[in-house]
Amino acid sequence: MHGKILKYSATTSSGVIINASKKIFELRKESWHDPRSRPTVGMYVEFRVNENGYVITDAKASDYQHFSEDSLIKEIDFWKTKTDEELKNKENEARAQIAQKIYAKTNYLRLKTLEVNTGVEECIKKYFAVELQNVSFLKNVDKEKLAPLINYRICKRFLDKALDYLVFTDKKLSMDMFSEYLNKMATLEYSYVFFHKNELSIQKAFEECFLDYQYNYLGALRAASGIKDRILQLSNKVKVSTQEMKMLRNRMASRVGENDLNERINKIKNNLNKSYDETNALTSTLTNLENLTKDFKEKNFKVFEAAFSQTTTLLKSKIEEGLNVLATQLDNRIWQLGMESVSIKNIFFKNMNEPYCMMTFLGHMIKKLDKSKIIAQNEQSTYKYYYYHQSKYVKKYLIFTSNFDTELDLKIKIMKESKNNNVVVVKKDSQCFSALNKEKFEKIYIDTTYIDQKSLKQLLEDSKHSKYNKDTEYVLLSKN
The missing domain is CATH 3.40.50.2300 (Response regulator)
Known part of the structure; x- marks a missing residue:
């Protein structure tokens, strides 16, 4: 069924989901099966319960998280349905109705051009809506004030160590205080892995997020399909009429009912001529529609391909930048709380002369390494990164x-x-x-x-x- 997360604790990895009937369900870590994102307060979810109807057995983020004024699916539709599949069907029905209206009022016999209903840029924004939303926070970040940014890929495990040790040492602190950063990083981490491990099919994306929203194009395809069916009907009709004429002419050869047969033959000839004329007209229209749809598809695919590749490259960069920004923001928060913590002061700083932050934990590991034995690429990168930071900042x-x-x-x-x-x-x-x-x-x-x-x-x-x-x-x- 559909629901919304009301509460969630990163410390206990548990929360509360409410459904359309205002019924409360407990969300536990083991029932969350979404590698794309962590649970967050306000998230719309799709979940299943066990036979008694109280315990959640499977939950994940819904594909529908934002309901704008111009979207085909509204929030009320979300609450009236139980699954995302139902919502998808409802969305497809709404799109089919729009396509039907356009199809009904278009004269395909005189059609000269196919107009784009939804632009390439808008379609790509819809396709990457989740990823674009996840990096939108960067617009409000002053990166100059935040500099130098942490390299998330290199520093992640040391950032985790700094956070875990802080929360473990100072009992006044909890993971919930850092959940905003952790949830955002988990979501961006999924996107990062997805983009770097999967080769996105531009052709599939073009068909799903662009062509499926081009009602003029779809109407032309539908009209072309109908014309093909009509031409086939006419072809069959011509075959039947031709056979009938042959049979009648054979009968005329025996001079039986000659006048009546001539009348029937003339009638069939007239029908055949009409069929030939209609077939020729329809064939011309079909050729025009096929050329229009082919040109439309080829022309817009080139535009889509370039925009899709550009957006993918941009998103990869923004996701990596977002991870670096979030890691830096989290590290700054760890540093602020760590330096104010009495527990950290009494334990950590007895023998440490560096601030309580990720870089100190990284440096502690680096100083244990034998420089002459550093062979692995990741160790070399970490070593160079640390000493570059030390010398520059x-x-x-x-x-x-x-x-x-x-x-x-x-x-x-x-x-x-x-x-x-x-x-x-x-x-x-x-x-x-x-x-x-x-x-x-x-x-x-x-x-x-x-x-x-x-x-x-x-x-x-x-x-x-x-x-x-x-x-x-x-x-x-x-x-x-």
Whole structure:
């Protein structure tokens, strides 16, 4: 039957569906059988229940999710039917009625051109309606503010790890808080796999989403079919009349009922002439209709083929971009909540000097790899991706202190400002000298409690001659 999801929890993978009678059904993870999308609140669904009528055994998203003013199927039709197959039949009936009206008022004997009823662009939009809707959110995304975007294909498993660890560690958080991102990514992931693993048949799409909506074209085909039937009838009539004339002429040879036979022969001749004339006229009309339909199909297929290929290429790009955007948005949310989490602070940051985000989990894996043994293409891509990101976007801050509380509070403050802020912590002045001459820092924090004045003065003096940090700002920390 048809229904709509009222509630759904990503944490428990369960929800509630309501049908047209306002009856409530429980939706469980094991009964959802739609690889194209995850359940979401407000989704129209098609589902089946067991014999007692209460437990859902099979559920999936309905093919009908949007009911515009000009669509043949309205929302009320959805609720009045039990299956998508019924809705499809209803839609086909409505289209047949439109075609019949056009057929009835068209003079096919004088038809010179076939006009397009529904344009190629509109038909392709209908064909890819789900995919276009899924990427429509990109119009409202400021990608410049979101940059750099995460590469979803490379980072997915590390994004999952960051999310799972966050929810596991901080009991105040749940998967429901991230369901919007997860549902959108699951839907786009299906589309991504579908486009990259399946070769779409342009010919099939052309017939299903374009020709089936060309009522003038379909009317011409119907008229041509009717004319063929009429020509066949006339041909059979001519054969019968010819045989009858032959028989009558044989009888005339015996001079029996000659006058009556002449009258009958003349009548048959007149009918034959009419049949020949009608056949010639219909044959000419049939040839015209066949040429019109052939030209219509060939001409529009070229336009459709180009537009279809262009749309497919665009959608592949937009789907990949959408996955990258959603992954970045999700990672930003994980970072924000992770940096605010007391549980994460007490556990994660004791030994970590990088923000709580996907890239930290990715880096943790990368640092375990033996560079000389990286052979697999995916590992090489991941390795290059990580170090490219580190060199291009990451900013480092140096903290010199032996006080753990100072270190923890300061590095969390720094990493809250940006998920691309990393810190280096040193506890001795010798380590500080070494770090200054090794890489560039955005800012250097020195806890003066743990360095004598002479060493501090020497450190500041030497920094003026540092290759990397002669212009770096220093912040001196003290108990006061």
